[in-house]
Amino acid sequence: MQKLLLLGDEAIAQGAIDAGLSGIYAYPGTPSTEITEYVQHSKEAQQKGIRCSWSTNEKTAMEAALGMSYAGKRAMVCMKHVGLNVAADPFINSAITGANGGMIIVSADDPSMHSSQNEQDSRFFGKFAMMPILEPSNQQEAYDMVHYGFELSEKYMIPVLMRITTRMAHSRAGVSRKSETRKQNEMKLPTDLRQFVLLPAIARRRYKGLLSNQELFEMESEKSVFNNYIDGADKKMGIITTGIAFNYLMENYPERVIPNPVLKIDQYPIPRKLVEKLYNECDELLILEEGYPLVEDMLKGFMANGKKIKGRLDGTVPRDGELNPNIVAVALGMTDTIGADVPGNVVSRPPALCTGCPHTDSYLALNEALIKLEPGRVFADIGCYTLGALKPLEAINTCVDMGASITMAKGAADAGLVPAVAVIGDSTFTHSGITGLIDAVNDKSPITVLILDNGTTAMTGGQNSAAQGRIESICRGIGVEEEHIRILKPLRKNHEENTQIMMEELAYNGVSVIIPRRECIVAIDKRVRAKAKIKAEDQA
Amino acid sequence: MKKDIILAGVGGQGILSIAAIIGSAALDMGLYLKQSEVHGMAQRGGDVSSNLRIGDKEIASDLIAKGKADIVISVEPMEGLRYLPMLSSEGWLITNSTPFKNIPNYPEIDDLYTEIAKVHRHVMIDAEGIAKELGTAKAANVVILGAASAHLGISFESLENAIRRIFAKKGDAVVELNINALKAGRDFAEKNSHL
Missing domain, CATH: 3.40.50.970 (Thiamin diphosphate (ThDP)-binding fold, Pyr/PP domains)
Structure with a gap:
């Protein structure tokens, strides 16, 4: 089949349509909007009767998606990062109720605040809710991860968070569709009548279940096809990348061979054994993350008394803003590149209300x-x-x-x-x-x-x-x-x-x-x- | 083959229409492609850019590194200059000469032309003027694409075919007009490239 040229957002939408989605719920927010719009404009989605109109806000969207999951069908809910704040109440509790039909929450972060009030990192929310998190590094992975995410969600009866960032959401690349698509689930109500009743006594029991599942979620991360340990001869430094940071690392090696061992993390909880292997084999670590220093902070710890961990916290990488190939080059100790200066007479052109608004x-x-x-x-x-x-x-x-x-x-x-x-x-x-x-x-x-x-x-x-x-x-x-x-x-x-x-x-x-x-x-x-x-x- | 292209303009000027034609032609040639776009707030009359990368090997980063772009294609003269830090020392600046003035402190246009003339390799083209002669100013972006066409690593024929595919729905007359616009841009660039 010929590849489709899709935005990361669109790859997620097509992935969901092909993975047996029954309903998508969302309130528009940059950079997440195009996921839902793609489903709305898809003839295939229309033929399959996929529910796709806009919700009033992210909370109503999240709850409706949870309701569809309750009824046994696959549901997706999409929002920008700050939308997850609005939906935080049902989001956190959905990890306690768990899912019935597969459920994926997509939160699109906006580091560098291209169109946002902050650059919060949704992975912290996923960790807070103790949910598995998927973070694609390219458009193909974004497509594939939706299939995988629904499987993971139905296997452990847990909603799964998919976290993307602006450059993933709004960049196009060729995507191959799976040759076999999945049918939608039939309606199938929860067999445990109390699964979704979060009365304290029931919630305490369910929360213990969530806690005991953490080990299994970590085991899934260890063996995930999306988490890769790539060996390298130079053990002076090991490199961990998360999400699209991997691309910026590769960009700095035109032959696509990195001299150092690299751990590419695209699924959380953090795969502990793979991290330990890298840590044990290398003298120091460099952590490249698109977003807040989540992995870096956990590895470094409060006392920072282990091996040297470099990243956003020690200034090797800027503390704020999105990554790019130049920032990563500097972090790797390479020479930075830049063209000519912007001429002095070029002035800024901020966005403005349209003429006639x-x-x-x-x-x-x-x-x-x-x-x-x-x-x-x-x-x-x-x-x-x-x-x-x-x-x-x-x-x-x-x-x-x-x-x-x-x-x-x-x-x-x-x-x-x-x-x-x-x-x-x-x-x-x-x-x-x-x-x-x-x-x-x-x-x-x-x-x-x-x-x-x-x-x-x-x-x-x-x-x-x-x-x-x-x-x-x-x-x-x-x-x-x-x-x-x-x-x-x-x-x-x-x-x-x-x-x-x-x-x-x-x-x-x-x-x-x-x-x-x-x-x-x-x-x-x-x-x-x-x-x-x-x-x-x-x-x- | 690898070409890193920055497309520049003002929100609403339709730089993505240029990207769509190059993208379609690149896919037709079996090339890899990555194209980063700007959506959201910046589209409201602010400066916008798109990173378009094509090559015969898989592309890693969605963003082009500073100083490594092969071409900056700009539909507005000041916006082209804004991306000079992205352009490699051997790269081309292909820019429209017609300013888009939606800010009160827009600089003197002759000063901008002077800066453009300082760029080692450049083409400056009156895309609206040429497009109007062909029938409509709407084809200006395709004229600019034509002016850049020699430096894209894509055959002229592939670009023509892409235009046929993309404008097919709008009828033969629109297809013909845009193909003429592409040719006019190329012809201008052949005679007016500054090295």
Whole structure:
């Protein structure tokens, strides 16, 4: 069969389709979004009836996936690294309940924060939950690991975490599909009726089971085809790589022969015997990890009284940011390479709101409404509108996590800040904003909430927004007073009127919600193009 | 054979359309390929780049090492200069001359041209101008690809075939237009390459 040219994300999706997946659950988040989108666009997935629409947030996605696993079918749930924080409660507990049908959680980390608020390493979460972790080093492994992961999950009845990083998720390479694909599982309910009932007495028993399985998980890592010990003659230094760090190591040896012994780790728990072998045979170790120094920290220990361990903790490799071939070359003691300097007149070009973006008009009105109201502050959220922090708008003061706009504004209002404004998008509002708004209504907190409704999840490429035109009914249902739910159209020509409405609501001593509603211009463009395409095809 | 290519531009300029044509041609020739892309926040009008690597042996890293790129192909003059640290001393800079000004402090364009002229091996091309003469400015990216085509390690015919495959759905006229754009870019580069 001819190879497919797939992003790492797409390789995972195709792997899941071929491994008998029944449902994929996700909330969009860079760099994980394309996994679910691939399944959504796959005709094969459609024919097989694989469930694939977007969830409201990562927690609902994780729980639905666990429910599908409960019913005996194979489920996958995908998110970006910070999404795993949102889903942490069901994630950790799913290791205690265990799985029934195979379950894989994909968490896509973003070292160097290309599109994120932090660069947390999901392997720590996997270790925390005491789950097996898979970390592919290339697109082919990503495909193959999904088959393997579902097998492992069903063998030990345990969810499996697959951790990838940006360069794995968003890089394309040729991938060979397996000649035999697997059928979906039939529905098969758990035989132990109490398996998923985490009452303390039952949870204690199940937790002991999880603990006793750790030895078996480690045994699987020792014999895994994805963990390889590659011998080398120069024992002065041994090298451990995890995930895609292996590629950067190989890149520095054009003949693909490394003089030192190398342990390539792509499956956790860390294979102890293989690490011991390397440690015993070599004078010192170099640890190359894409992410936090997890393996390095464990090997080094608090007292660091063994052999020398080099890596991110001793400065051999930078403590933060993603790896690249140059960083690894320097760590190996090779000469670094670089081309000419960037000419002095080249200036930075930060991302910005699109020309004609409705958010710009909302911010222009808000900025003007706030001019006379010092020391008002604007608590914003995660989405395209976070770009309002930059010049020329400089309209917002915070961006922390999904939903934090409303709750932080509430807390600041509780402390006496007037006016306290929250700015949140329609998709982020349904993701994590609703509960915070209930808190504010219950406390009658004097906050003004702008729900910027562009009808889509714009930043990640225009996925369906869960609100679907129901924002005002949701607010009404929560208990926001009818006369303080104001809908306006953010256009330049409405600037005066919109500013006036904002000033009125800023002056109200209670919860008001303003909904500037105008479709994302990228979404309009996409819609018009899709329409034209259908028309052209009809004519043809 | 091994070619390391940096594609540069501004989010929304469609640098991945160039990558798609090179990628399709490379696969057709049975070459290995890795292509790292930028998705997410940076696409919103910020500077974007893609690392495209092709070769007859398996490729290890998804990212090209600094100072090792064989070509920087840029659809915007300032963006091409941004990736000079990636370019090897023997490498080519193939760049569009039309600026994309979405920032208030965009530098003097003549100063950028002066910097481009300092690059040992370069081609600077008015891709929009050439594409417009052929019928539409939309073909500008293919004109730039044509200007780079001599340095890709891929036969011109394979690139033509890739264009036929990729644009087939849009009809013969669009295919023809893009093949002409590819040729026009190549012809320009043959006469205007600075060594």
